[in-house]
Amino acid sequence: MHEPITDIVIVGGGTTGWLVAAHLNHRLQWGLGHSDGVRITLIESPDIPVIGVGEATIPPIRAMLSLLDIDEDEFVARTQATFKLGVRFDDWDRDEGSDRAPDASVRSFVHPFTGGLQLAGRDPAASLLAYGLPADLTIDPQLANLVGHGVAAIAAHRSPRSLADAPYAGAINYAYHFDAGLFAAFLREVCTARGVEHVRDTVLGIDQDDRGHIAALRLGSGTRRETELVIDCSGFRGLLINEALGEPFVSYADYLPNDRAVAIQVAHDETHALLPATVSTASDAGWTWRIPLRSRVGTGHVFASGFMTDDQAVDTLVRRNTGFTQLTDARAIPMRVGRCRNSWVGNCVAIGLASGFIEPLESTSIQFVDYACRRLLRAMPSRAFEPTQIARFNTEMAELYEEVRDFLGLHFTLGNRRDTPYWRAVAHDAKRSDALAHCLALWRHALPDDFDPRSSVAFGAGSVRAVLFGKRFYTAPIATGTDLLPREHWDRYARQIGALQQILVGALPPHAEMLRMMVGRAA
């Protein structure tokens, strides 16, 4: 019989390292069904800083925190968290050829997290496209896009849940924004209290055995730490997977144009309206983000260095922050967009930025970490390192990266903007995978559904549809399928949705008030 792994070393103490530690610790050391005798050590360099951004998430984070037995109130209190019900995209969609004056009103659309409403098993969006809304109905047309009530709750600054709801549950689907530094510190405290060893030291090199596995890490303190299974969470440099083991990195630069970011933290303005959504606003050569936390607002500009300098990117961001007190200097961050050819090589599994990164437009990286941990725990090898387990993990990770890359491709390649060299280049040159091209051909004549190859693990059909509608992909009714309702049913249904929306959103507490109550309950 093969012997089980009993010693796991995690290299890196950013969000990824501590999340991996939390998952492994919960399954192998602390939680239900733990195995005695497993040792988990996290080695973090005291000299190499964490990336310090990554403050918006997507809804599966709730299941993750719940699984890890983390109290929701305490998490919100400790990390300055706010609720995120979706992403609002400002100025991503313009009339073709429009060189809109700066003061003209900006077109927005929302990718809300609540979706999937059906009527008698049918997708009501088909009827929306065919009939439009009843003339007397004043609800947001995108709500009638029937992706749920999230859009209305965002506009009304509502919480997705009330105090009476069970932890991690709400009437509206949600994720969080949080302070990345506080989140990592909170997880560190949880993990070390539950049995993870924390070592502050720098990995300088590795010793390999005759299989090419990492037999030991050579540390700055002079220690040689022997290893069985090593998790590389060292960030963009891929210290072990790429630098030490030489695994190639597959760039997605041909698909996704942006390769740099600048970030600035600002204080809330006086009105302090706490929007329960991330705002992404298109710029001349990329887009800026705005992430409201309880304590401050995180802002940043993601851009393509071939079309904009760091100084220009900062300049745009500072202008967009007018009226807000700047709390930090601008910080430039190069981005390595793509994935390792294989994230698991021998006894080394790369997770987080060391494994790969899709630019942050849909805030997916932290969820990749969760997904990788779940797949690793599923595929946990014995000391024989069964190749089938490794191959399955690598295939699953590659598919996830490709799926999300293509989801983001919708935002860029369906863009209606042609007003700057960047947007013209994106429209002409950004590559589409065969899978995405196939799906777009499908979606032209049929609404997206969860069986489509490009809407599954990270984002379902509701998300795809929100972007397609936001980008005005559909200009005519859908000709195929059987979703279309008789006109009178549709009118009645649309009115019912409008009424339901008012009741539901009206019953939810204001966002800021709900957070205050949760923080108070945690104290």
Ligand code: FAD
């Ligand atoms: P890092 O934070 O870089 O941590 C690396 C760790 O490795 C550090 O502790 C370092 O000390 C350690 N290390 C490195 N070398 C050594 C060594 N030799 N010895 C020992 N230790 C070492 N994600 C989201 O989910 N949502 C977002 O909204 C989002 N926005 C982003 C915006 C931008 C502009 C960027 C670039 C990323 C964004 N991300 C986002 C991604 C997110 O920042 C990361 O997924 C997250 O911070 C985890 O990073 P990490 O822990 O993998 O790497």
